[in-house]
Amino acid sequence: MQAKDRIILALDVDTRRQALDLVQELAPYVGVFKVGMQLFNSTGPDIVGEINDYGGEVFVDLKFHDIPNTVASAGKVMTRLNCRMFNCHAAGGRAMMTELSLAVEQEAARRGIAVPLTLAVTVLTSMAQNELENDMLISNWSVEEVVVKWALAAKQCGIGGVVCSPREIAAIRAACGNDFKIVTPGIRPAWSKANDQKRITTPAQAIKLGADYIVIGRPITAAANKIQAVQKIIEELEAASC
Ligand code: C5P
Secondary structure, three states, X not given: OOHHHHEXXXXXXXXXXXXXXXXXXXXXXXXXXXXXXXXXXXXXXXXXXXXXXOOXXXXXXXXXXXXXXXXXXXXXXXXXXXXXXXXXXXXXXXXXXXXXXXXXXXXXXXHOOOOOEEEEEOOOOOOOHHHXXXXXXXXXXXXXXXXXHHHHHHHHXXXXXXXXXXXXXXXXXXXXXXXXXXXXXXXXXXXXXXXXOOOXXXXXXXXXXXOOEEEEOHHHHOOOOHHHHHHHHHHHHHHOOO
């Protein structure tokens, strides 16, 4: 994979115009653009096709978590929208993940279109051990054990990969093998501000730890020269032979 294709740019903006300005400027340097709840709920699903029209691929980050039939139906919509990847919560359970994987494959085959990569979110990185125990009522296991168990469950249900913290990459890679895709946010080049990210990893470190894709937003979108910022990240990845 080329270094550029490993970069997922977070389009954390409110409007279609702001998003498409970023896509137009950065599509030659970025593999995938991430549309999360903020942008998707503001513009509606047409934003996916509009980003495609500018030559960008899309990760729809809506983290589905519902009964199996509902999530499978939403997955078919994601497939028809031609997004490159989208995600669900592993906490939705095996039946939900299995029905989702099957629905996506069937819908793509029925229409003769590409199968999007399905990703699972395991334990949200905003959750600490005490919240796992006191709020989710999951005791006896550490966060890392739950993350790895749920990643493995996702794989067994046909989900193509996970979104996880850089600190979880190595354990998931060891448990789930090399074909399972790992996407990680919390990325900060050495030259950029941490903002509100706490446990950060550089782009090269994340890929060396075993990530396939890095999600990165403000170090690029808030830079005075966005193209220069993304080019520096590409150079960093290339220098590390990623
Ligand atoms: O601007 P920044 O690089 O911090 O953006 C990171 C993106 O990754 C945001 O869209 C954020 O919501 C997302 N994300 C994250 N940490 C997680 C999961 C998702 O930063 N644990």
